[in-house]
Amino acid sequence: MNKTELQPKFTLAITPVILTLLVIGLQIFYFGVFEPHIPLAIGLAITSLVGIRLGLKWTDIEEGIFHVIHVALPSVSVLITVGMIIGVWIASGTVPSIIYFGLKILSPEYFLVASMIICAFVSISLGTSWGTVGTVGLALMGIGAGFEIPMYWTAGAVVSGSFFGDKVSPLSDTTNLAPAVTGTDVFSHIKNMIPTTIPAMLIALVIYLIAGFQLVGTETVSFDKIEAITTALDANFTISGWLLVPALLVMVLALKKYPPIPSLFAGVVVGAIVAMVAQGASLESVFQYANNGYSIETGVAQIDGLLNRGGIQSMMWTISLILIALGFGGALERTGCLRAIINAIQSKVQTFGGTQAAAIGTSFATNLVAGDPYLSIALPGRMFSPLYRGLRYSTLNLSRGIEEGGTLMSPLIPWNAGGAFVITALGLQIGEGHMENLLYIPLAFACWLAPCIGVFYAATGLFSPKATRKEMRRWKKDDEEIAAGYPPISESETRMPDPRNHSNSG
Template sequence: MTDNQKKGNSWALLPMLVFLLVYLVTSIVLRDFYKMPVSVAFLVASIVAIAMNKKESINDKVEIFCKGAGNSNIILMCMIFILAGAFAQVARDMGAVESTVNLGLSILPGNILIAGVFIIGCFISLSIGTSVGTIVALSPMAVGIAETINIPMGLALGAVVSGAMFGDNLSMISDTTIAAARTQGCDMRDKFKMNFKIVVPAAVVTAIIFIVINMGNTVVLEDHYEYSILKVLVYVSVLAAALLGVNVMVVLLGGTLFGGFIGIYTNAFDIWGFVKAIESGIMGMSQIIIISLLIGGIVEVIKFNGGIDFLLSFIKSKIKRKKGAELGIGILVSLVNMCTANNTIAIVTAGPIVKDIANEYEIDPRRSASLVDTFSCFCQGLIPYGAQLLVAASIAGISSIEIMRYLYYPYLMGACVLLAIAFGIPNLKKAHAN
């Protein structure tokens, strides 16, 4: 390979620049990051990618694009997204989320209400794998707490968002975990273990902060909350099976069937309601599936045209050591996240490039998966135009800026991952090649 080939071609990155211009610039001009659909922006970028490189025929370029979109990792990731969507919707429709929230509230003493909201948020997001779903479920309750005990609304919602981002980063069925593990080529359980060691200190300190803030408050919201242990078991079983190392597709399929059985048994829905919930859940994942396919094709074309080689060459010129490469991964993912306002899309977009960087600097796949997920969730939990803060703010009728000062967990998570890079923790044994 010649030096020019090794250095790559900067123009090959044009499709990603087009995406940023179409999506980011449009969103800034309109002051609405949800006006321009991300899928449309990536479709435009796909067209540009295929139109480039006049040396190749259109048929060959389409073939290259399809090869990337049909990559086994991309297809497997899409299948997991489908099963995760089905499980999440079935569990939601049969009342598992409501029961889990009410169970937590029924056992919380008044002097740790805010810390309790954070802990409940951690458990729910860890179980259902979606930060936005957790925020939608918990925010109305947090608003009621804030009004009852006379605390800032932003504080109560800060606890909700903090808890939601904990599970978004760690959950075995979170789309960020799925994307990070698949793009880096590691087992999701191994990625969980790595993440757990990095972010748990942040979660513990966050809980202590909320306890101190709410200390002395003895308000009890209600005398009784209705919940069903049977419905809570749906999440517990999925979480336990995932931690035991059961194949994620088996876990999700089993959880969906178990949730459907309990839903029918408790009359939450009938057999056709169960089927409808599955369909709704699958369709709810359609955008991220389509985006994953488009990104897979775009990245393959960029790689063929020398764009990945250019990025690696550029990064190598700026990075001298392994720790620098790890920090570079974090910066890369964070920048993409700020541009897309979606951490899953950021991981899917940057994942292949991160994988090449990790290979170049001999970074363990478990660690690169952990870094890419943690940095994306750290960034996503703080941007005021992200779905998480916008949803929470809209439910409470306040500005997302009012919540940002109370987002203790995302701030601490960012500090913990930087410390993990600086001190090389946790130490890893040699990973088996995937």
């Protein structure tokens, strides 16, 4: 049996997906425990049984599982490096200095707006949403706590800005992946995303501005609390603008297009040096901070709760969740379940508006069930391309749609790689007594507004370019090469770009 052509019936293909989502819902909403690891492992087992029912051997399924995990290992490497950065940059005073200056300079009413803009700028510069969330985003959470803003509001603004910047940065891996799998170029792809990105950001800015005045009017802000936080920071750390050097170094290296993991690790090394020189930390303690995270008791609960974090070990919960989710996605792909579900969706759409909505929805659904933002871009991107060709619409529409359903929706799914990282890096406790922190999902306005605007454009025909003569000639050439015996690029080859050339994790 040719494994790559396995095509289960839709009812059988959708069964492991539905059962897995039901078990996840039971775990999170009935038991009140946010630990999707076991439900996803059960889903992997159910999918494997479906594969065996279809005639696959366990070794075939295992190969599919570990293939998807293998291609996403660069993202795991980023997680490990970001864990080190968080611990070391807190010890160096970099994060405390950002918090200190932020509380002194930023106005509480405009804090949410400023948070989104700052994260967007940093993410565009770095080309990585995860790196932005884990560094600048963490510091902004501390500033928000000082202003007594609910942490889910701050997290929503941080996620909106970070993933917006990632979406339009030519340094981002997903921004390069989407046009690669649809046959367009990266700068045309970025230009075509502007009509949905700008309105989504402007609407989000207005909402954050209104919310800022509602949440932190001057009559509700405790300036005594802000003073207590800044005094405690000043008493426990050397605070200086020079301590921002590690963060600036990483941004400079990213702008010069150095590989992401070495650039981030350079930030770890410089941060360690700064911690020893400026804060008097020993080499042994720096190693401890990088591995197990920073620990301090200042007597101010907000500071202790924020700064006692980081380190490689703090990322293990997220990494284990990502590996299991990726394994589940790999099993769904190898058994043909994902392909069967997408084909069923394709067969129901006849118009361009329906096709665009289906592409966005399929990317989101792949994110939802497979837990992998790369798979959510690559698989729909390859499978929907022929529909756009048949309708004579540019595949720029497709690349925009899968970016919106893939990149932007990833952080809004708690068991997805993006969502799991956001929850861990920002310290969003989820579970009994803390379920309100999941409100960051609807409050990340820019992330879900962009695909909604994209669906509206498709229905009305606005900002929906048709195929140019040049594009149609390229399609014809591709078809001729395939007919001559040159195979098209495989999904496995296009799932993720070379991690040596682009930033990882969005």
